[in-house]
Amino acid sequence: MEALRKIKVYPKIGLIILAFIAFISLGMPDGLLGVAWPSIRTSFSIPLDAIGMLLTASVAGYLTSSFLSGPLISRWGVGSVLAASCAMTGLGLIGYTLVPVWWMMVVLGILAGLGAGAIDAGLNTYVAAHFGEGLMQWLHASYGIGVTLGPIIMTIALTTLNSWQVGYRVVGGFQVAVAACFVLTLAMWNQNDTSVADDKPKRLTDYKTPMGETLLQPRVWLSVLLFFLYVGAEVSLGTWTYSLLTESRGVDPAIAGLFAGSYWATFTLGRMAAGLYAKRVGVNLLVRGSLIGALLGAVLLVWNPSEWTNLLAVALIGFAIAPIFPAMMSGTSERVDAHFAANTIGLQMAAAGLGSAIIPSFLGILARQISLEVIPIGMVVAFGSLFGLYLLADTSKLKA
Structure with a gap:
């Protein structure tokens, strides 16, 4: 019995590490924009406050996927949702660097936001259900690592290659790689979805209080x-x-x-x-x-x-x-x-x-x-x- 418990621990450690990596990737784009913005608005010849259009578009996607994350996870499983979400975010970020006009970048912001919202909600839900508060603190700390790396990546791209596009391509490629990792570990995520014990104390989600x-x-x-x-x-x-x-x-x-x-x-x-x-x-x-x-x-x-x-x-x-x-x-x-x-x-x-x-x-x-x-x-x-x-x-x- 003890040996069986040890075997079960290793997949969980792997999933925790992948969750942390995913949250690092979630933070990276947030750290990119502030440093890249002066160069982006020069490339597209747009005013200083045009950043609001991109932020609004990405948040619209974020809110939509956050609200729908529960039904999506119930239907397809957390692993599938996270894989698709990371892929969407990565493709959206890479797409930023390929479009010729500003409004196309704004549209792609919706796609990137849809992916980010599902990653955020999905991982928070999974960690809260399976690992508790202590690990949640470290999960959010890993987001901080990603958002710290973002400005560094973009600064290097601007100072060495004079290209904000390179910074977004690096981070977008990293997101796609994380999506591939989720695809390869789908069975492990689905197995843990059904491993929650029935004898745990009543959780906040057990209350069925009407939203009204x-x-x-x-x-x-x-x-x-x-x-x-x-x-x-x-x-x-x-x-x-x-x-x-x-x-x-x-x-x-x-x-x-x-x-x-x-x-x-x-x-x-x-x-x-x-x-x-x-x-x-x-x-x-x-x-x-x-x-x-x-x-x-x-x-x-x-x-x-x-x-x-x-x-x-x-x-x-x-x-x-x-x-x-x-x-x-x-x-x-x-x-x-x-x-x-x-x-x-x-x-x-x-x-x-x-x-x-x-x-x-x-x-x-x-x-x-x-x-x-x-x-x-x-x-x-x-x-x-x-x-x-x-x-x-x-x-x-x-x-x-």
């Missing part, structure tokens, strides 16, 4: 707003840091790429560290402390006393905000009650997707009309608002 009842809860909307603002701020800084430094503050492109990469590098380190101390600190203290640190970093970015202060500010914000998303997600049932948690988590994911498109796009419009210096000011407003809303959510939880 959930939508009537003010606490739910407050929790959803937290995710809308947080992810919008996270993506905004990652998207606009490179443009802010190169086009507004005159930083050398190679150094600016290093600064942009430092945001995601410290973000990844913050997630790894949080996996070690989160339980001892507690969700509320962790989120509050993180938001204070992010707010201090944003103020430092606005102040901008020297070029290298930008590096400190960006790195500080990246490290500070890293634990916020997983911590707020794990604290959902405490904020809204277990009966509404499953529905709320889905709404939070949707709000996160919308925030990642709307807030960076809005800041892009302001930057075009006023100056790129509105970006750090926007970060101060966003993190300050998040801190106040989180305190309000805590208060409403106590009243309930």
Whole structure:
């Protein structure tokens, strides 16, 4: 019996490693866009705020596949869905480099978003069902590795080959390779789909609370707003840091790429560290402390006393905000009650997707009309608002 258990462990380890690699590939495109954007808009002769079109298209695809991920996994299995999703994302990214006009790239953004949404939802669902919270922290840390590698890959492509297309082709090819790995391991994923024990404690997904009842809860909307603002701020800084430094503050492109990469590098380190101390600190203290640190970093970015202060500010914000998303997600049932948690988590994911498109796009419009210096000011407003809303959510939880 003991030997049989050991045999079963090895396929699980392989699937965990593949899941981490897939999340690394999920993060890479998010790190590419901010560094590539000045070159992309030059190639297509489009304005600064046109990035909103691409973000909106990709988020539309992301939201669609996220909502449909449950039925798709039930019908075809998580392995098949992940294989198809990685292939779609990879082909979409490679397609970016082949189209002659901007609107075609925007259309391909829908395809890339469809793949990314299914990968995100599918892997989160699988890890939550089979491995628990500890591994979930490391899964999100692997996303940070991918989003750190993205700016590095694109910076190398721009500085050595003067081509943003090469950066997207490298990452797109990596996505296709991961899709092939999922195809080769389909039997292992399907076997684990049916291995969940029946004697486990009741899960959040076991509650069958109607969505209409959930939508009537003010606490739910407050929790959803937290995710809308947080992810919008996270993506905004990652998207606009490179443009802010190169086009507004005159930083050398190679150094600016290093600064942009430092945001995601410290973000990844913050997630790894949080996996070690989160339980001892507690969700509320962790989120509050993180938001204070992010707010201090944003103020430092606005102040901008020297070029290298930008590096400190960006790195500080990246490290500070890293634990916020997983911590707020794990604290959902405490904020809204277990009966509404499953529905709320889905709404939070949707709000996160919308925030990642709307807030960076809005800041892009302001930057075009006023100056790129509105970006750090926007970060101060966003993190300050998040801190106040989180305190309000805590208060409403106590009243309930």
